[in-house]
Amino acid sequence: MNAVSASNVSKIYMQGDVKVTALNKVSLEVAPGEFVALAGPSGSGKTTLLNLIGGLDEPDGGKISVNGKDFANMSSGDLAELRLSQIGFVFQSYNLIPVFTAEENVEYILQLQGEGKAERKKKARAMLDDVGLEGKYDRKPAQLSGGQQQRVAVARALVSNPTLILADEPTANLDSVTGESLLRTMREMNQKHGVTFIFSTHDSMVMNAAKRLVSMKDGAIVDDKVK
Amino acid sequence: MFAQLAWRNIWRNPRRTAIILLAIFMGVFSMIFFAAFSRGMANGMVNNAIDNLVGHIKIQHPDYRSDPDISHRIDDPRSVMDEIRPELPDGSKIVQRIRVEGVAANARETAGIEITGIEPSKEKGVSFIGDAPIEGEMLEEDDEHGILLGAALADRFDTEVGKKLVLTTQRADGETQSRAFRIRGLYHAEIQATEKAYVFITLDAARKLVGNKNCATEIAVTLPENKADRALEQTVSKCKEALKPFNLSVYDWMEQIPAMKAYLAMFDMFLYIWFVVVFIAMGFGIVNTVLMAVFERMREFGLLKAIGMKPAWIIRMVLGESLFLLIAGCAAGTLCSLAFTWYVAVTGIDLGSFAQGVKMWGMSRMIYPAIDIGDVIAANAVVIVLGLIVSVYPAVKAARFTPVETMRQN
Known part of the structure; x- marks a missing residue:
């Protein structure tokens, strides 16, 4: 069973009265444990495809399934449940909850899953340690650097043991050293936990790190290489 | 953590929180003090009537x-x-x-x-x-x-x-x-x-x-x-x-002066109408504040939904924030109004400068505000229950944001 299966997926947006085809009959299969980069210039449809795979948006045509679950048959509540239990998100601008500490940001998702207090604290700290944030548990996002915030976002995405992580340009706001370090962390997570990663990026460093590079242009996949 | 998040959220913008707390405080204070003052006035009128050879x-x-x-x-x-x-x-x-x-x-x-x-x-x-x-x-x-x-x-x-x-x-x-x-x-x-x-x-x-x-x-x-x-x-x-x-x-x-009994019943009704009128003024402030807080955090609500938070949980969180504001404002308003009313109930309020007017209306010159615990409960209940009801609109609004829309906004 594929981790992700997208078949003939289309998405059209309206910009005023003009129809913009963000995705045009895109098909993509991703196997469990893959480390995939979606590459392409701005407007090529990378983020749209990630959003559709994450169930954050609905396609106008085609079918999407994650771990064999077809989105067409799922309600918004079911999709929220699927995201909570099986999908982790890492966003370009981190999107941490500003009033929570690093530990609480990571812990919160475990609470949504119904995990007990002691257990979620233990898991959150362990995950922050794994991404290199030992001792920074009590810092709020504003007290962390961009790289550190993105690590917290990665820890948050991973702590709930998802099978799939969707990362939308995770290194875009980071300097090259921090970006490389984060990438290494994610690669380690991929290898250690067997989690499937799909990135959108136009950063050559991320493209080089990916084990599979899917190139997109004008809402279509133009190349798909396994390294 | 829901409660923790709600509590911290309301302090993100301390000035706005302070303003709405002040509005709730003033509303509850005025409701309780006005009720006590009116009851003191009514008691004075009843006592005058009873003293008047009744x-x-x-x-x-x-x-x-x-x-x-x-x-x-x-x-x-x-x-x-x-x-x-x-x-x-x-x-x-x-x-x-x-x-x-x-x-x-x-x-x-x-x-x-x-x-x-x-x-x-x-x-x-x-x-x-x-x-x-x-x-x-x-x-x-x-x-x-x-x-x-x-x-x-x-x-x-x-x-x-x-x-x-x-x-x-x-x-x-x-x-x-x-x-x-x-x-x-x-x-x-x-x-x-x-x-x-x-x-x-x-x-x-x-x-x-x-x-x-x-x-x-x-x-x-x-x-x-x-x-x-x-x-x-x-x-x-x-x-x-x-x-x-x-x-x-x-x-x-009451059988001897049925008009007074009817007046007291009508007085109760006016008091509750006053409570609702004060609340309506306050309610606009509450809705406005909660709506502002929700719209400022659209992206965050989108994120919360993206990580799997269900709409009902978002509604619960926003209502939790309102509840904290309402409880804090009500507690402060109630404590201060009780303290002030108790003080004034001892010293009395001298309406001497309106002596002719108060004589004509059968009121006492000195008014001793009288706290009725029922009024205190009613004032708090009106503010908290109606406050939560008016907060449902912004809460539902927050729950309806879709992750993609909110991310696109930024």
Whole structure:
């Protein structure tokens, strides 16, 4: 069973009265444990495809399934449940909850899953340690650097043991050293936990790190290489 | 963590939170203080009415209320008083009076008045005349020729202490009787109309005037202050039971002044309307603040939904934030209003500068705000329950943001 299966997926947006085809009959299969980069210039449809795979948006045509679950048959509540239990998100601008500490940001998702207090604290700290944030548990996002915030976002995405992580340009706001370090962390997570990663990026460093590079242009996949 | 998140969220913008807390505080403070002030005013009016020769309980001939004529008298008031005295709570006061309609006249003026025969020393603590400020002297028990006049009536008659006044009324045998009295004093009452309505003579003088040596037209009972509310109903029924052989009617004060009872019921209604009006003003502030807080955090709500937070949880979180604001504002408003009201309840509020107006409306010059725990609960319940209801709109709005829309906004 594929981790992700997208078949003939289309998405059209309206910009005023003009129809913009963000995705045009895109098909993509991703196997469990893959480390995939979606590459392409701005407007090529990378983020749209990630959003559709994450169930954050609905396609106008085609079918999407994650771990064999077809989105067409799922309600918004079911999709929220699927995201909570099986999908982790890492966003370009981190999107941490500003009033929570690093530990609480990571812990919160475990609470949504119904995990007990002691257990979620233990898991959150362990995950922050794994991404290199030992001792920074009590810092709020504003007290962390961009790289550190993105690590917290990665820890948050991973702590709930998802099978799939969707990362939308995770290194875009980071300097090259921090970006490389984060990438290494994610690669380690991929290898250690067997989690499937799909990135959108136009950063050559991320493209080089990916084990599979899917190139997109004008809402279509133009190349798909396994390294 | 929901509660933790909600609590921290409300302090993201301390100035905005402080403003809305202040609005809730002011609203609750004004609701509770205004209610206490109004209740104090109503209590003053009730006490004035009871003091105004009404008493908590009154015993009369069954026909006296519809036709206050000396023919509808109590022939042996002593026996009636002896009969009910054991039924009254300790500290109760009991008096007998003669009240008949009559005419007062001097060389300048003639006016219809109510002639009230009293036992002067026993009226203290029972009716206003026992404690009224008097220019001149109070009547002595054995004064058969003295009369007390209201200051307003004396003005109308252009008379003063020491002058004569002739009273005319109907005797028990149906004949008309006139007698001259000398003005011993001029009393002042809370209500100007009272000063114009009543003239006081001793009970013995009144008996002579109506031509019956033993009679009274009413027996009035005043209960001790701390038992007035609780013991009234029970005492009335005991008196009714005790007086069955006498063929007399027993009334509590609400039966005697039904307009006051109706006023109090209407007053309660106005108070709750006031609560809702204050809330409506406050409600706009609450909705506005919560909406601003929600729109500022659209992206965050999108994120929360993206990581798997269900719409119902988002609604719960936003309502939690409102609840914290409402509880904090209500607690501060309630504590401060109670403290302030208690202080003012001791010192009283002097409406002396509106003396003529308050006299006309039957209010006391001094208002002692009275806290009713029911009003405190109602004010808090109105603010918290309606506050949560109006917060549902922004909460639902927050729950409806889709992750993609909110991410695109930024």
